[in-house]
Amino acid sequence: MRDLMSKPKLSVHSSGEGSAANNADSNSAQIDNEKRKILSFLNDDICSTILDISFQRMLKKERLITGKALSLGALELWSDDFEGKGDFGQYRSRLFELIKFIASNKPLVAGAKVSERIIMIIKNLLNSPMPAEVSSPTLFILFLSIIPSVRVFRLRSFIVIIFTNFQDLAVMESMQVALESVVSSIFDGSNEFAGGSSEVHVALCGIFEGLLRELLSLNWTEPALVEVLGHYLDAMGPFLKYFSDVVGSVINKLFELLNSLPFVVKDPSTSSARHARLQICTSFIRIAKAADKSILPHMKGIADTMVYLQREGRLLRGEHNLLGEAFLVIASAAGVQQQQEVLAWLLEPLSQQWIQIEWQNNYLSKPLGLVRLFSETAFMWSLFHTITFFEKALKRSGMRKGQSSSTSSSTPHPMASHLSWMLPPLLKLLRAIHSLWSPSVFQVLPGEIKAAMTMSDVERSSLLGVGNPKLSKGALTFIEGSPFDVNKEGYTEPNEADIRNWLKGIRDS
Template sequence: MLKREKVPPGTVFPLEALELWSDDIEGRGDFSQYRSRLLELVRFVASYKPLIAGAKDLPVMESMQLALENIVISIFDGSNEFGGGSSEVQLALYRIFEGLLQQLLSLKWTERTLVEVLGHYLDALGPFLKHFPAAVGSVINKLFELLNSLPFVVKDPSTSTARYARLQICTSFIRIAKAADKSILPHMKDIADTMAHMQREGCLLCGEHNILGEAFLVMASTAG
């Protein structure tokens, strides 16, 4: 997933430094085969994210998000395989992804493109949230924080990139609702209350409300 190269400190990684996936790794194979590579990806995000953000090297960030999404799906999208693994491996997985999630939640990005990418990183962790429901509330709160960080009143909605980013954040609720499954159900009331508050304040637009409403339909179908 990540090619090992000697790069001087303070250097922003070029696009060539990233490799999304390795064909010699089974998508649902034993975690021990690619654990070291996963750790390498996590350390890369934790160590170099300020440089990437400063350079606004979005292609690198987006490619890393795709790599993360592939990894999370491979590990957590087969509940039987994950549940049947050893407790040691499960604990290692939890610590790795909990640490990465905390890194993402701590980011205070407000620039439109970075907010949008951060939202995608969070919804990429949806399958992880299915197995670790304690983290769902923090992710939901962060998504609302990102949504409120973007302006909702614009002079020309047809050309506003902020408007598009807000819609993307709302779409992340749908993706997480689908991937997290029943883990999101205890948070439905809090989501509804936050939506109602934003509507009263006039800072939730019609299209955004509709997308969040669709997320509620997904949650309701999960509840049966």
């Protein structure tokens, strides 16, 4: 299959190469003819069967409940006990290669198959009488094992329903990557929808519009379901690039999902909602990348919604940074002038706090000023998000790959005019951070800060290139390259992990 996916190479020979060149061209033509003959055997029925089997093999047996039948039918599950541990990732990537191959050569078959299966999964979830979010099914199994069966007949039925939902959700999560593979292969722009036929275009549009309509109609509010739905919407990004009429509906749905999740999270155990909110904001970035210029007409609507959510106090700084980053990605498709306007809009509010001399004198003028900063948790994280957004603004602005660079030498970088007020406080902050490691300062630091300055096992192993230790609880989480501690923003009690994450995030930015 991989050989069939490779495109024929065009070679240019000099006149002196004579018969050798002719023989090479003849052999190449013969190979291409053989490939065409093989492809001719892959009719719609065969490709449809290959996709069916591939969709059934994308889950590990260990993710599902043994002996429990799925409402979607039988699955041929990978088992670590039988096939071996550690090989599933490579096996799954080969499955996706196969799916992409079918999608490139039989776009209508692949589009119809993946859409049909996803809609079937959605209907199963909607018809289930219970929500699908279950954090640990094993606990329910243990619970059942210690309770007399006579008293828990109804409870057993209740848990069977939850197990069914949990497994259907696991299947839906796996199908999101299949959808992404199909959509990216069909709408990647290199094959003009596998032939360029207007009939194929219309049929594909109908298939994916129908699927998108189903996704947009879902009113899920459980964090796990919201997160999955967000992934499905950003998987449709390449489709949105060519069918811009539906972009506005997708943007509105993402904001609807964001607002459906709780903003204030008092209990750390409910941080799944916080994580889901960040994932929805990240979906804006992915869609902005994939949809390209199709999203430009919606810039004002996105900006107005961001302003409204900020004014209402319903947007955390980390979430605002992600949406701002998405806004910069959108602006990059419109050119340098648009980027400059967007940067001015996003950075002006930050500059008003950043350039104030009071906080610099209070926290950065003396070596132990950072100790006071670490006790001011809200301001500490405010600085953190300001600096990480500076980094993202620098990364997302400027010329994009593939854009004309004829005027790049005469046109200053969009960030150039902002560096004069950004850099001085940043250099002061870095100097203050580095001073913490000087012996005279280090010996008088509180124990909590000393512990935070100690290199973790993960960092040490990463720098030395040995081992693969597990990330400790509370360690820094990375989303789209930006550091976010999804559990801590909005809390008031700093601890060793917070300070370590803050120091590492500032240094890495």
